[in-house]
Amino acid sequence: AQSVAQPEDQVNVAEGNPLTVKCTYSVSGNPYLFWYVQYPNRGLQFLLKYITGDNLVKGSYGFEAEFNKSQTSFHLKKPSALVSDSALYFCAVRVRSNDYKLSFGAGTTVTVRA
Amino acid sequence: DAGVIQSPRHEVTEMGQEVTLRCKPISGHNSLFWYRQTMMRGLELLIYFNNNVPIDDSGMPEDRFSAKMPNASFSTLKIQPSEPRDSAVYFCASSLGRGTNEQYFGPGTRLTVT
Numbered sequence: 001a002q003s004v005a006q007p008e009d010q011v012n013v014a015e016g017n018p019l020t021v022k023c024t025y026s027v028s029g030n031p032y033l034f035w036y037v038q039y040p041n042r043g044l045q046f047l048l049k050y051i052t053g054d055n056l057v058k059g060s061y062g063f064e065a066e067f068n069k070s071q072t073s074f075h076l077k078k079p080s081a082l083v084s085d086s087a088l089y090f091c092a093v094r095v096r097s098n099d100y101k102l103s104f105g106a107g108t109t110v111t112v113r114a
Numbered sequence: 115d116a117g118v119i120q121s122p123r124h125e126v127t128e129m130g131q132e133v134t135l136r137c138k139p140i141s142g143h144n145s146l147f148w149y150r151q152t153m154m155r156g157l158e159l160l161i162y163f164n165n166n167v168p169i170d171d172s173g174m175p176e177d178r179f180s181a182k183m184p185n186a187s188f189s190t191l192k193i194q195p196s197e198p199r200d201s202a203v204y205f206c207a208s209s210l211g212r213g214t215n216e217q218y219f220g221p222g223t224r225l226t227v228t
Contacts, residue, residue: 034216043118043205043219044157051214090157100145100169102217104157 002027002095006105014113019081021108023074023091032094033074034102035065039087047089050074061085081112118220120206126226132194135223138187139208147217148181148191149205157205163189196227 004025013019025031032051036044048059050067058064065076074091088109092102119138127133139146147162161171163183171181178197183189193200203224207217 032214036219041221043221044207044217046216046218049214049216100147100162100164101159106156 002031002093002101002103004091004093004103004105006089006091006108008108009106010109010111012111012113013081015083016080019076019078019085019110019112021076021089021091021110023076023105025072025074025091025093027093027095029095033065033067034092034094035059035063035074035076036090036092036104037061037087038090038107044090047076081110083112083114086110086112118206118208118218120204120220120223122223123221124224124226126228127196128228129197130195131227132192133196133200133225133227135191135204135206135225137189137191137206137220139189139206140210140218141187143208143210143218144186145209145211145217146183146189147207147209148189149207149219150202151205151222152202160191193225196225198227201225201227 007022034049035047037047038044047063048057050057055067063078067074088107090107091105094102121136145164148160151157160173161181166183181191203222205219205222207219209215209217
């Protein structure tokens with residue numbers, strides 16, 4: 001069964017420092033991977049996705065993620081975090097043979113302190 | 115585009131009452147998803163539709179829950195009778211096509227059943 005794991009419930013960083021949010025996946029085939037962000041009292045917003053091709057994917061708000069097939073990981077990164085990046089981040093995976101369903105991780109709460 | 119529209123944004127009801135949540139997907143999107151988010155269980159997919167047809171309702175918790183999509187621009191999620199354990203935030207999301215495309219989430223309906 002397709003699944004993702006986000007090993008950290010919380011990540012705390014200082015503004016201006018690099019931010020990394022970890023995600024590992026488990027699927028039987030090649031995965032389609034997504035990152036979403038949720039601000040308080042809002043719906044999830046799409047950040048970026050990996051489908052195929054270049055392992056480094058760039059997305060919204062200066063975020064990027066690196067697909068690593070050997071480590072089955074898809075970590076989200078931002079070189080210089082902002083206070084406004086404080087939110088709940090979700091990793092999700094979709095397997096090609098199961099085109100519609102997304103399996104979401106439990107989420108990682110990011111807090112960026114000024 | 116106005117994005118995915120959900121109504122009401124907040125709903126407070128008493129146990130045993132019928133609750134109807136509404137969703138208008140993004141125009142042109144042909145897949146629609148209903149999710150439920152709670153602290154205990156995270157984000158759960160309840161049901162999804164493709165071209166107005168229910169494809170997978172395996173996430174619907176029990177017979178008290180039902181969903182319809184009478185046309186491409188409207189869907190409802192109904193709970194009858196409601197119970198306190200149904201209290202959660204319910205999200206509707208839509209996407210275009212299948213596989214590689216991301217889902218766009220509505221702002222959610224916060225349901226409280228007393």
